[in-house]
Amino acid sequence: MADLPEQAIWHDGIYQIEQTDPVLGGVPVKVTHAGVVNIPNLELADRTRFLKEGLDALSANAPRLTDFGNDLLATGYQRLPGGLIIQWGEVAFANTTNDGNFTVTLPVAYPNAHLQVIVGHTFGYIGGGGQTEGIAINQRTLSTFVFSNHWSGSVDDTARYISLGF
Numbered sequence: 001m002a003d004l005p006e007q008a009i010w011h012d013g014i015y016q017i018e019q020t021d022p023v024l025g026g027v028p029v030k031v032t033h034a035g036v037v038n039i040p041n042l043e044l045a046d047r048t049r050f051l052k053e054g055l056d057a058l059s060a061n062a063p064r065l066t067d068f069g070n071d072l073l074a075t076g077y078q079r080l081p082g083g084l085i086i087q088w089g090e091v092a093f094a095n096t097t098n099d100g101n102f103t104v105t106l107p108v109a110y111p112n113a114h115l116q117v118i119v120g121h122t123f124g125y126i127g128g129g130g131q132t133e134g135i136a137i138n139q140r141t142l143s144t145f146v147f148s149n150h151w152s153g154s155v156d157d158t159a160r161y162i163s164l165g166f
Contacts, residue, residue: 002027004027004028004038004041004042004045005027005042006042006045006046006048006049007046007049008046008049008050008052008053009046009047009049009050010046010047010050011043011046011047013043014040014043014044014047015030015039015040015043016040017036017037017039017040021033021036021037022036023036023037024036024037025037025038026038028041028042063081067079068080068081069108071107071108074089074090075088075089075090075107076088076089076107077106077107077108082166083112083166084164084165084166085108085110085164085165085166086162086163086164087106087107087108087162087163087164087165088160088161088162088163089104089106089107089160089161090158090159090160090161091104091147091158091159091160091161092157092158093147093149093157093158093159097149098149098150099148099149099150100148100149101138101146101147101148101149102146102147102148102149103144103145103146103147104144104145104146104147104161105143105144106143106144106145106163108143109142109143110142110143110165110166111142111166112142112165112166113142113165113166114140114141114142114145114163114165115164115165115166116163116164116165117137117140117145117161117162117163118161118162118163118164119135119137119147119159119160119161120159120160120161120162134150135147135148135149135150135159136148136150142165145161145163147159
């Protein structure tokens, strides 16, 4: 028993075996009707090979989910297609004094640029003197950023952040 000789060809139609076709097996040759019962099988096999090779080519170049590392914990990160990395976390300030600094180390270092840090809780208010009390981001490196406390007195609280980079 032999296999049909498949090729990666898209056939616009599949041969329909007619009532007048003799039921003959063997190697299919459409022009001569040799192996006529195998002609539709071969055409379908060719289409299948055509689709499989196209899918394989796409799959070879498609990013895999494992290419986009993540750590989906309370302090974590997600790498996205195109290189953007989103990082997040919660930082506890233990008696940080006014104008005191607190350095946060990110879950992963950015390879190129640390674009922005967004603070989710400033535990402050606008005081009577027109100054905002709370926290500020003073410095950013590829792997850290610095919170600065601008609260009159000390702070004993937490802050949440989102950091973006690539």
